[in-house]
Amino acid sequence: MADLAVLLQNLDSKVDGLLSANAELKQENQRLNQHADELKAALSSSQTAIVALEDEIKMLKMANSVAGVSEKNTEMKLKINELVKEIDKCMALLTD
Secondary structure, three states: OHHHHHHHHHHHHHHHHHHHHHHHHHHHHHHHHHHHHHHHHHHHHHHHHHHHHHHHHHHHHHHHHHHOOHHHHHHHHHHHHHHHHHHHHHHHHHHO
16 A cells, blocks of 8 residues: 555656646747747738838839940830830730
């Protein structure tokens, strides 16, 4: 019977240890989830900034092309040619 009491005490102490470990893991999980949410918010903010900067780059390229910067003139002419071809295709589809 004494062996049974010792086994129960060992089992009880192991259960207490497991409950304590479980509580610590829950806290760690909550902390990690909060950190993940913060990282997601930072990522979203960064992606928004990237899109805004890409739009600004496009606008600056167009402005430089219009202003006469020779390096960008070729790029702008190609873009205009593409747009003209696309308009021609649309007009051809409308006249059919």
